[in-house]
Amino acid sequence: MSDFAxxxxxxxxxxxxxSNQRDLxxxxxxxxxxxxxxxxWLGTRWxxxxxxxxxxxxxxxYYAMTTGRATQTLGEEYTDIWLHSAGANAIPSLRARAALILIPTLxxxxxxxWGSTLPQESKLASLLKKLPVALEILTEANLAVFYLRGTYYTLAKRILGIRYIASGPDDPNSRPPSYSLLGILLSIRLVYQLITYLRSLKTHGDSELARGKRPSDEIHETFIDDQPVSTFLGPINPEGDVAVPAEEDERTILDFSRIPDALRAGRSCTLCLEERTASCATECGHLFxxxxxxxxxxxKAECPLCRQSLSLTKLLPVYNL
Incomplete structure (x- = not known):
């Protein structure tokens, strides 16, 4: 491959x-x-x-079975293009292919x-919370450059120096479409976002200094009487708690010993597929x-049954159903 690439x-x-759209x-x-x-097999809650x-x-x-094995993805096969390491002038090495898979995903x-499970005041938690935003900005900046210059569609490929080659020759009688306008629009959008962000920082800092209030921390925590609002919301991952038997449910007035088995069978939660505990109703009337x-x-801010919008602040605890 290196002799003919x-x-x-x-x-x-x-x-x-x-190719990218096809793979997506x-x-x-x-x-x-x-x-x-x-x-x-395991239920919606799991x-x-x-x-x-x-x-x-x-x-x-998906990418380990294709890119990892030095073969084409379905999108690359559809457009008949191949990955090519510009530096080595050959197929990307195994290490480069592994990095190409893990950099966009890991x-x-x-x-x-892990960003929400770490202590809120830790620097690592703050860094992990900012990481998706930073990656999104870098991805858009790289995409703008791609639309302008036509090289390195993803940030990982730019870092690793991996491009695409086509198996067929260029057609001298056809003119490829230009995507420069998309690159210019993306660049304008990024510049606007940067200016807006800098202005918000300046305005926020001036208002905090003027009023002498507690500055928001890096995760923009809100405080009520010096207590973080997050401490009032219960566990971060409540669905990971061990399921409590209905007989041990402290948030109901029902006497399960008097309820027929046929009726109890109708009390199942459609998310965990078990008998409901601490029952509550959504705005659309469904029980979970x-x-x-x-x-x-x-x-997901929607009811899992009817897809109506879901607001956690409007859940209604129900003690007799």
Whole structure:
């Protein structure tokens, strides 16, 4: 491959964009199928608890079975392009391919999973909370450069010096489309976001100094009488608690010894598939365990049954159902 790679032209922007869109479609489809199987086996509550791990495993598996094995992904096969290490003038090494898989996935997973579980005042927690925003900005900046110059579609490929080559020659009679306008628009958007952010910092700092109030910390915590609001919200991961039997539920007035088994069978929570405890009702009238719906609502602001908007501040505890 290294002897013949220079004779192949670099892939065009349109080929790279179509390849990436195709891969995103297949990864999304694979995740939906995986979630469907796991939901039928283990229930929605388990799926909601481990959704970040599932997303990470699906992406790494897809690219490990293709990029990791030095073969084309489905998107690359669709557009007939190949990965090519510009520095080595050959197929990317195993180490480079492993980095190409982990750089876009591992930092985001660590930030989303562990950022909220660490002590709020720790510097590591603050860093992990800022990491997704920083990665998003860097990704957009890299994409703007790609639209302007046509090289390195992802930030990981730019870091590793990996480009795409096409297996067929360029057509001298066709003119490839230009995406420069998209690059200019993205650049303008990034500059605007930077100016807005700097202005907000200056305004916030001036107002804090003028009023002598407690400055917000790095995670923008809100305080009520010197107590962080987060301490009033209960555990960060309530759906990870051990399920409590209905007979031990302290948040109900029901006497389960007098309830027929047929009626108790209808008290199951559709998230954990177990008998409800600490029952609560959503605005749309559906009943769930308190921990189940709070854990779900922190991830998705919609009812898991009817998809109506869900507000955790409007959940209604129910003690007699």
């Amino acid at each position: 220079p004779s192949f032209p670099y892939a065009q922007q349109a080929q790279i964009i179509r 479609f297949h990864v999304s489809s694979l995740r939906e199928q995986t979630e469907g199987v796991l939901r039928s 799926l909601s608890r481990w959704d970040k791990e599932i997303d990470f495993l699906v992406k790494t598996t 930092p985001r997973y660590l930030a989303s999973r 365990c308190w921990n189940c719906i709070v854990g779900w609502g922190r991830e």
